[in-house]
């Protein structure tokens with residue numbers, strides 16, 4: 001009995017010691033020498049005027065370096081947070097942090113467990129996005145927005161099949177980045193957030209077919225992409241495009257302008273999960289599609305600055321969850337009537353239309369800027 005008890009006790013001790021050892025190992029995970037070397041090489045090719053990487057020194061565990069996150073379990077480098085910090089409120093006299101610039105070393109390829117890479121808002125002044133990023137197979141998050149990259153977006157990014165977020169926006173005014181064929185995007189079969197606003201997609205004529213093969217998409221931002229539609233998909237009632245977007249909540253196709261002469265495609269009005277739709281500044285023409293619409297989740301709708309005309313559809317009036325509605329600068333006419341049941345509406349812009357009637361009395365409870 002006593003023997004058995006002490007055996008149990010020593011087993012318990014042994015288990016406790018093993019647990020203690022393994023947990024202390026977890027907490028003290030130190031970085032791999034090869035990964036530290038890769039980061040040192042990466043730093044060597046960068047210009048860092050504000051000394052943002054000053055904690056990156058050889059004698060310090062690289063898991064403790066600024067912007068570097070290691071896995072607690074394996075000690076592998078799994079995240080690099082290197083976005084330029086931009087103060088939310090600019091205080092005069094505060095020194096702004098300089099962007100990182102220079103070259104991007106191939107040594108990053110040795111961070112084979114990297115899941116998160118944020119280089120946004122730095123200034124890589126005109127170098128292309130490195131095609132070897134496509135070999136960082138563990139990446140789930142890649143943000144290269146506003147970082148001064150130029151040229152073709154490398155199709156090798158299509159190998160990042162674990163990616164959930166891809167953000168590669170660039171300046172709306174220069175369209176520094178281009179895509180001639182977006183087919184590679186179809187490889188990102190788990191993508192949820194896509195933002196390529198400002199990237200020139202005028203040659204990527206299959207953009208809609210491609211994003212339609214990724215049903216996991218939750219947010220799509222393709223504003224100012226010089227998108228050229230897709231005439232065969234346009235809202236002709238005779239052509240049925242089977243939208244596959246079962247999770248889409250945000251669709252921003254604003255400021256494309258090349259939709260001139262086209263109706264707003266009907267399939268957009270069948271997206272039941274959509275909460276925010278921005279089609280402003282697109283030169284869409286003609287009336288809104290006839291019902292039934294199925295935009296039952298819609299909260300924000302911006303159709304301003306197009307050449308839409310005709311009378312407002314009853315369907316619009318039945319969007320019960322609208323919070324903001326912007327219909328400014330169009331040529332809607334006729335009567336604004338029907339059942340105005342927008343109890344959640346807080347913002348409404350009806351300026352520059354040709355409505356013939358006074359606004360319904362219910363509207364006086366909203367902030368009207370007509």
Ligand SMILES: *[C@@H]1O[C@H](CO)[C@@H](O)[C@H](O)[C@H]1NC(C)=O
Nearest residue numbers: 027069070071072073078079
């Ligand atoms: C590692 O553990 C620390 C302390 O428990 C925790 O704050 C941190 O978020 C963990 N890091 C990761 C990447 O899980």
Ligand SMILES: *[C@@H]1O[C@H](CO)[C@@H](O)[C@H](O)[C@H]1NC(C)=O
Nearest residue numbers: 034038041106107108109110
């Ligand atoms: C990756 O690491 C290996 C081993 O440490 C090294 O030989 C190789 O040069 C590194 N590759 C790059 C691109 O830095």
Ligand SMILES: *[C@@H]1O[C@H](CO)[C@@H](O)[C@H](O)[C@H]1NC(C)=O
Nearest residue numbers: 134155156157158159184187
């Ligand atoms: C993806 O990786 C495979 C194997 O490494 C390679 O053969 C292929 O060319 C890559 N594809 C792209 C689009 O980069």
Ligand SMILES: *[C@@H]1O[C@H](CO)[C@@H](O)[C@H](O)[C@H]1NC(C)=O
Nearest residue numbers: 209212213214215242243244
């Ligand atoms: C819809 O998504 C599925 C699953 O990804 C895909 O196989 C199918 O081709 C897509 N349909 C269209 C019309 O693109």
Ligand SMILES: *[C@@H]1O[C@H](CO)[C@@H](O)[C@H](O)[C@H]1NC(C)=O
Nearest residue numbers: 266267269270291292293294
């Ligand atoms: C809305 O759903 C109904 C019923 O499924 C369908 O007949 C109609 O075409 C849909 N409307 C749009 C704009 O997709």
Ligand SMILES: *[C@@H]1O[C@H](CO)[C@@H](O)[C@H](O)[C@H]1NC(C)=O
Nearest residue numbers: 285286287307308309310311
């Ligand atoms: C609406 O605009 C289209 C072309 O932009 C035009 O053909 C049509 O006559 C207009 N309809 C109305 C009711 O003004």
Ligand SMILES: *[C@@H]1O[C@H](CO)[C@@H](O)[C@H](O)[C@H]1NC(C)=O
Nearest residue numbers: 280302304324325326347349
């Ligand atoms: C339309 O109104 C919304 C809500 O006030 C606003 O956020 C949006 O910027 C406006 N759109 C344009 C093109 O001005």
Ligand SMILES: *[C@@H]1O[C@H](CO)[C@@H](O)[C@H](O)[C@H]1NC(C)=O
Nearest residue numbers: 304328329349350351352369
């Ligand atoms: C309403 O739209 C007009 C025309 O687009 C714009 O000038 C005005 O600033 C908008 N008002 C608000 C409150 O957004």
Ligand SMILES: *[C@@H]1O[C@H](CO)[C@@H](O)[C@H](O)[C@H]1NC(C)=O
Nearest residue numbers: 318320321339340341342343
């Ligand atoms: C108005 O909205 C409320 C809440 O969304 C809904 O219960 C009601 O049926 C709507 N009434 C009409 C006439 O659409």
